[in-house]
Amino acid sequence: xxxxxxxxxxxLPFVFFLLIVQQKILFSQQHxxxxxxxxxxxxxxxxxxxxxxxxxxxxxxxSAMMYDIWTIFNKKSKPYFLNRNLNGVFxxxxxxxxxxxxxxxxxxxxxxxxYRYLYHRYEVSPKFKKTKDLIDSVFxxxxxxxxxxxxxxxxxxxxxxGNYIAKQVIDYGWKDGxxxxxxxxxxxxxPVNQPLILKNPGSQEVKDPNRWQPLAFEKFIDQxxxxxxxAVPPFLGPEWGLTWPFSLDKNDLKQMERDNFNFxxxxxxxxxxxxxxxxCKINSEFWWNHSYVSIWSSHLDPNDGVLWxxxxxxxxxxxxxxxxxxxESLKGIYNRYDGGDFSNGYKxxxxxxxxxKKQLVPRGDYTRVIAEFWADxxxxxxxxxxxxxxLNYVSDHNEFDxxxxxxxxxxxxxxxxxxxxxxxxxxxxxxxxxxxxKGFYDYIRPISAIRLMxxxxxxxxxxxxxxxxxxxxxxxxxxxxxxxxxxxxxKSKENVGKIKLRAWKGHDYISNPETDNAGVGWIxxxxxWPYQRPTFxxxxxxxxxxxxxxxxxxxxxxxxxxTGSEYFPGGMGEYTAKxxxxxxxxxxxxxxxxxxxxxxxxxxxxxxxxxxWGGIHPPVDDLPGRIIGEEIGIKAFNYGKKFFSSKN
Numbered sequence: 101x102x103x104x105x106x107x108x109x110x111x112l113p114f115v116f117f118l119l120i121v122q123q124k125i126l127f128s129q130q131h132x133x134x135x136x137x138x139x140x141x142x143x144x145x146x147x148x149x150x151x152x153x154x155x156x157x158x159x160x161x162x163s164a165m166m167y168d169i170w171t172i173f174n175k176k177s178k179p180y181f182l183n184r185n186l187n188g189v190f191x192x193x194x195x196x197x198x199x200x201x202x203x204x205x206x207x208x209x210x211x212x213x214x215y216r217y218l219y220h221r222y223e224v225s226p227k228f229k230k231t232k233d234l235i236d237s238v239f240x241x242x243x244x245x246x247x248x249x250x251x252x253x254x255x256x257x258x259x260x261x262g263n264y265i266a267k268q269v270i271d272y273g274w275k276d277g278x279x280x281x282x283x284x285x286x287x288x289x290x291p292v293n294q295p296l297i298l299k300n301p302g303s304q305e306v307k308d309p310n311r312w313q314p315l316a317f318e319k320f321i322d323q324x325x326x327x328x329x330x331a332v333p334p335f336l337g338p339e340w341g342l343t344w345p346f347s348l349d350k351n352d353l354k355q356m357e358r359d360n361f362n363f364x365x366x367x368x369x370x371x372x373x374x375x376x377x378x379x380c381k382i383n384s385e386f387w388w389n390h391s392y393v394s395i396w397s398s399h400l401d402p403n404d405g406v407l408w409x410x411x412x413x414x415x416x417x418x419x420x421x422x423x424x425x426x427x428e429s430l431k432g433i434y435n436r437y438d439g440g441d442f443s444n445g446y447k448x449x450x451x452x453x454x455x456x457k458k459q460l461v462p463r464g465d466y467t468r469v470i471a472e473f474w475a476d477x478x479x480x481x482x483x484x485x486x487x488x489x490x491l492n493y494v495s496d497h498n499e500f501d502x503x504x505x506x507x508x509x510x511x512x513x514x515x516x517x518x519x520x521x522x523x524x525x526x527x528x529x530x531x532x533x534x535x536x537x538k539g540f541y542d543y544i545r546p547i548s549a550i551r552l553m554x555x556x557x558x559x560x561x562x563x564x565x566x567x568x569x570x571x572x573x574x575x576x577x578x579x580x581x582x583x584x585x586x587x588x589x590x591k592s593k594e595n596v597g598k599i600k601l602r603a604w605k606g607h608d609y610i611s612n613p614e615t616d617n618a619g620v621g622w623i624x625x626x627x628x629w630p631y632q633r634p635t636f637x638x639x640x641x642x643x644x645x646x647x648x649x650x651x652x653x654x655x656x657x658x659x660x661x662x663t664g665s666e667y668f669p670g671g672m673g674e675y676t677a678k679x680x681x682x683x684x685x686x687x688x689x690x691x692x693x694x695x696x697x698x699x700x701x702x703x704x705x706x707x708x709x710x711x712x713w714g715g716i717h718p719p720v721d722d723l724p725g726r727i728i729g730e731e732i733g734i735k736a737f738n739y740g741k742k743f744f745s746s747k748n
Contacts, residue, residue: 132513133207134166135492137214138520140238142488144218145481147227150323152647153337154284156484156524156531157273158221160346163524165217165269166210167743169262170517173206178743180521181269187344189275191268198258205258208244212262213269215239215246220270224283226326277342288361289338289539295331296548298637301626303551306544309375312642313548321635323476333640341365341536346525347739348532348732356540363540366533367731369425369724372543372644375552381569382559389718390549392436393630395578396712397603399439400471400631401620402464402690409445410466410693412672413456416702418443425727430719437578439463440709446698451499451671459696464620465689469677471631471714472684473695474648474707483648483707484527487655490673490703491523494659497669506664518744519662526654526736533728534650535641543644546715547630547637554599554625565597572625578602579625588624599625604715607634610686617686630715633685638716646717649708649725650732656704657733666699673697704729 131139141162145155168179172193180186182193198205215235222231239246244259253261273280279287292308295316306313312335320328341364348366355362373385399406408414418441423429433441448455476482481489494500495515502515510518544552550572557566558581560574565581572579582588582598589596600622606629609618630638660666677683677693697703708726711717 130496130512132511132516133210134170134513134516134520135495136238137162137166137210137218138488138492138516140214140235141218142481142485143234144222144225144231145485146324147231148222148225148324149326149328150476150480150482151284151336152482152484152651153340153343153531153535154278155482156527156651157276157278157343159484159488159520160524160528161269161273162214162217162221163520165213165265167517167521169209169213169265170206170513171743172209172261173202174514177745180743181265181272186272187276189272191265191272193265194254196254196261197256198261199256200258205261207242209258209262209265211239211242211244212248212259213266214262215244216263216266217269220266276344278340279342284337286334286338288359289335290359291335292542293548296551301551301624302555303548306548306552309544309549309552310372311542312544315547315637315640317635317637319635320640321633323482323636323639324480335539335542336639336641337531337535338539338542338641339363341532341539343528343532345529345532347736348529349735358540358542363536365536365540366529367537367728369537369645369728372541372720375544375549376570382553382556382571382573385720386549387553387559387573389430389720390546390553391572391575391579392434392718393546393712393715394550394601394603394625394628395436395575396439396467397601397628397631397715398578398620399467399713400464400604402462402468402617402688404462404464404620406463407460408440408463408466409458409460411456411459411696412446412449412698412702413458414445415440416443416698416705417446418701418705420701420705420726420730423723423727425724430723433723434709434712434719439467439713441705443702443705449671449698451667451669456672456696456698459694461693462690465691465693467710467713468631468683468686469689469693470695470706470710472682473675473677474710475632475714475716483651484531487527487651487659488520488523490655490700491519491659493673494663494669495519500663500669503664505661518741521743522662522737522740523655523658525740526658526733527651529732529736530650530654530729531647533732534645534647534725537645537724537728538642538647541642541644543642543721545638545643546718547628549718550601550628551626554601554628557597558599566599572599580622582624586622588622595624601625601628603628604631607685613683613685613687614680615687617683617688632714632716643717643721644724645728646708646711646721646725648711649704649717649722650729652704652707653701653726653729654733654736655729656700657730658737659700661734661737666701668697668699671698673703 164180171177171179250260251264293313295314297316377383553572557568557571559571605618610616675695
């Protein structure tokens with residue numbers, strides 16, 4: 101089972117919790133030193149702000165740093181940082197003999213480098229005390245001295261080598277375009293729209309309906325459970341495209357100007373649909389995409405009597421070949437009214453040659469669980485780190501042989517070093533590409549779009565109440581008008597003619613998250629909420645394109661190529677969400693739910709769909725992310741593996 105802490109874990113006394121983590125990291129005999137420090141950085145991410153761009157960069161730099169140290173002792177592979185002119189930065193290394201025998205020297209150098217690096221990158225974390233205690237405890241238990249700070253590796257001391265390389269990678273990070281010097285703050289970007297005040301109904305004043313609208317909270321708590329000062333969290337990472345990549349090709353790069361700033365954009369997917377068409381009426385593509393989110397919100401009731409087979413026999417195996425990003429391709433993937441995609445599942449498990457066992461569960465349990473699972477809430481490692489936990493799960497599987505590309509058998513250490521290096525590079529590139537696009541297109545999120553269209557009224561019939569050519573289209577059973585006999589009409593019938601949606605009813609219907617679930621029913625569209633925490637609501641950055649889709653598809657391609665198989669070991673990956681324990685802000689699921697995937701791409705596709713059910717992305721955000729993620733993952737793998745041969 102994938103190691104993923106239930107959110108209830110955050111209530112454990114810290115000392116007990118630290119012992120659990122230490123045991124997990126230190127006392128597994130088969131784990132390499134690279135795995136040990138990878139688990140530490142994943143825990144450091146869980147203690148930090150929810151910053152997927154920053155954590156993708158941190159995971160890559162640390163993985164590449166460990167890889168370079170390994171090449172010094174391996175001598176058959178080329179380093180990534182050392183003795184290369186990398187983005188105009190040259191990190192020198194002179195051939196040196198070390199005092200300890202090679203294996204001990206390697207472990208010591210990796211540990212010192214990781215120790216220094218993690219201290220630097222996470223010292224301003226909101227929960228650094230937890231992180232520091234963990235880093236120190238692992239380092240001390242390995243028998244090393246934190247007071248040794250020399251970087252004179254030419255003396256033959258492997259600890260000095262670790263200190264030296266960590267310093268060089270840290271210095272490289274000051275120059276790499278991420279703006280680490282000023283804590284990754286935005287230098288140029290300013291939102292064009294006034295914030296949506298969440299305690300008030302409607303979209304309020306949206307100056308440009310094609311651009312991102314900030315949200316104003318009474319209290320904002322990010323997806324890692326940290327309260328953020330200020331009522332309006334700023335756009336996270338709109339200038340991240342400036343960051344130096346791993347394998348992204350300049351041939352795929354455009355410099356795109358907006359608001360007197362050049363945004364570097366890799367894999368430009370073109371603009372998303374604008375709010376109005378050429379006739380100044382509601383753009384049918386804009387409406388179609390964003391109303392999708394409210395319709396899928398009606399699938400979040402575990403008591404609606406709809407049962408799904410969520411095993412690989414019922415879900416997965418989507419034919420993704422030759423899919424291009426356009427409106428017609430979107431309509432061919434997503435099931436608008438029933439939910440999910442048009443995948444057919446698998447007749448048999450190709451690894452066992454037996455049929456997959458069916459798992460019939462309430463659709464509303466499945467949709468809520470995957471929305472929560474892939475959202476990466478409190479105590480989570482954000483999407484880039486999430487895929488490292490999946491990689492570690494695969495590496496630990498008793499039916500998996502550590503064979504690179506399914507051919508060459510590797511030791512635990514070599515496998516971890518190479519796998520982390522390539523996956524880290526892919527996650528780093530995915531962040532740069534996705535956030536470069538987010539920054540330039542600065543596209544609206546569903547919470548603003550759905551409320552905005554509904555505030556205008558309905559555009560279906562000029563003979564009905566509340567007609568506007570800019571309004572949402574009516575869909576019987578999903579999007580309708582409030583009539584005078586409606587329970588939503590109001591005491592003075594003030595809501596008659598307003599738009600109502602059949603959707604998840606929201607937090608006003610949850611008094612106690614341990615015992616209540618909101619369910620689905622008719623609500624005023626002006627009060628529509630995504631299926632998210634009330635202190636979070638929607639990520640504080642633009643929607644187009646989906647970061648989750650880009651990260652996940654890139655990772656799925658890397659794992660497929662890395663393992664030499666598109667299938668999880670044994671033909672199935674699995675995670676169990678326990679009855680009435682897994683969901684955080686309402687009761688559920690109503691029974692144990694096993695999230696299951698036959699292939700890495702199935703897991704990626706499920707992640708993408710979960711963001712529609714979660715109210716975070718329409719299809720137009722999702723599909724370009726998947727397509728771009730696929731290109732990034734394949735390119736990162738092929739680029740990364742070239743370093744593994746000294747002949748190239």
